[in-house]
Amino acid sequence: MLACTAPVIRPQTLRDALRARADRPDATVLAGGTDVMVYIEAGVLRPSAVIDLWGCHGLRGIEVRGNELRIGATTTHSDVARDPRVPAVLRESALTVGAVQIQNRGTVGGNICNSSPAGDTLPVWLALDADFQLSSVRGTRRVAAADYWQGYKQTALAADELLTAIYLPDVEGEAHFRKVGTRMAQAISKVIFCGRRSQGVARLAFGAVGPVPLRVRAAEDALAAGAPVSEVVRLVREGIVPIDDVRSTRDYRARVAGNVVGRWLG
Ligand SMILES: Cc1cc2nc3c(=O)[nH]c(=O)nc-3n(C[C@H](O)[C@H](O)[C@H](O)COP(=O)(O)OP(=O)(O)OC[C@H]3O[C@@H](n4cnc5c(N)ncnc54)[C@H](O)[C@@H]3O)c2cc1C
Known part of the structure; x- marks a missing residue:
């Protein structure tokens, strides 16, 4: 009990x-x-x-606002997975969070605010250039996903704030999501990757390879500038700071992070 x-x-x-x-x-x-x-x-x-917050009106749901998609903080992973307006990489990541029972109850805001480096949606927000809306009685502000996670389980959220929504810009290009765990389903991730590229823009975002989800900027710059895949992969392996833990080793995580990028870029 x-x-x-x-x-x-x-x-x-x-x-x-x-x-x-x-x-x-x-x-x-x-x-x-x-x-x-x-x-x-x-x-x-x-x-x-x-x-x-489960029964709080106005926090759950997905809507288009201008050039952005607004996803309320208590929108569940199942809601996200079945909405065709949601970018495919985010829908895919939502479907890797636990099993159906967890997806029906677990929310995107909870995944973001729990701030586990192994949270499966976190690299996706980074790769899609999401903004998080943080609200309090003092007002509302937006924080870029890239500035939200500041240290292990440390975030930009103030003690009197709630995450109220996530805003996704209408981004173009090709994107890819990959979760690597011990099994295909119901496994805590060893490496999570979300990549996106379009004309002159590259995003290479990872989870479970450091204290916070992160983008490897040097590898992104190299990819955007047209560097060979082997160079991008090398910079990825160099740019992440994985730990050894019960689920995996530092070497394995670095090798696999490079591999998933290499396979995506072909
Ligand atoms: C069996 C099982 C399997 C799981 N598998 C996975 C998995 O594969 N991948 C994965 O990423 N996670 C997994 N999880 C973890 C969890 O389901 C997800 O992190 C989920 O998205 C959490 O959402 P929630 O709404 O349940 O969060 P809650 O448990 O309600 O909250 C999580 C944290 O966020 C804070 N919080 C929540 N909403 C807000 C808000 N709007 N503003 C401010 N703070 C807020 C809470 O205070 C708490 O600290 C699993 C959990 C279980 C039990």
Whole structure:
């Protein structure tokens, strides 16, 4: 049985959610709960209060706004996976998050805010040049995905803010997503890769190869300038900082990160 007797606040509107966050910066935010409930059950998180966003109106859904796609923070991975307006690489990444039960409940905002370096959607936001909308009673600001993750589980989100939406620009070109794990499904990633290229633009973004999801800028510049694939692969292996851990070794991660890029670029 869950050992959690903390009060649960269930705001119905964004305004009430932001007020609750301002009043209780100590509280744990819960969206789908697929990370939070695991932490509570394991005893590593003992919330003083919970702000439950699941029923909050205006935070879930996908819509086109001008040249951008707006994805509400509590939009689930299943919602993302079945919407044809969503870029294919993001839909693919959503379908690798756990199994269907997790995809039906887990949210994109939860994946972003949980900030695990092995979060499967994180390199995709980087490769697609996403902006994150962070809101509080003080106002709303946008932070580029590239500036959001600042250290292991450290982010640009202030204590009184919520992630409210993700904005995707209408990008062109060819993109590719690849998750490498022990199995094809239900595995924590050893390497996650999302790449995108169009005329003069390249994005090479990785997860699970360092304390934060990251882009390898030197390799991106080389690719955009037309360098040979072998050179791009070399710069990728040089540019990531993987760790040895229970799931994999540093050498394996560096080798595989280069391989997935090499195979994509052919
Ligand atoms: C069996 C299982 C398998 C899984 N497999 C995968 C996998 O393959 N790949 C993967 O990437 N993840 C996986 N996960 C982790 C998890 O499902 C995802 O990270 C999911 O996207 C989390 O979303 P959530 O809405 O459930 O987050 P929650 O658990 O509700 O929240 C996660 C964190 O984000 C914070 N938060 C959530 N929403 C907001 C917001 N709007 N503003 C501010 N803070 C917020 C919470 O306070 C918490 O710190 C798995 C989990 C389980 C239990």
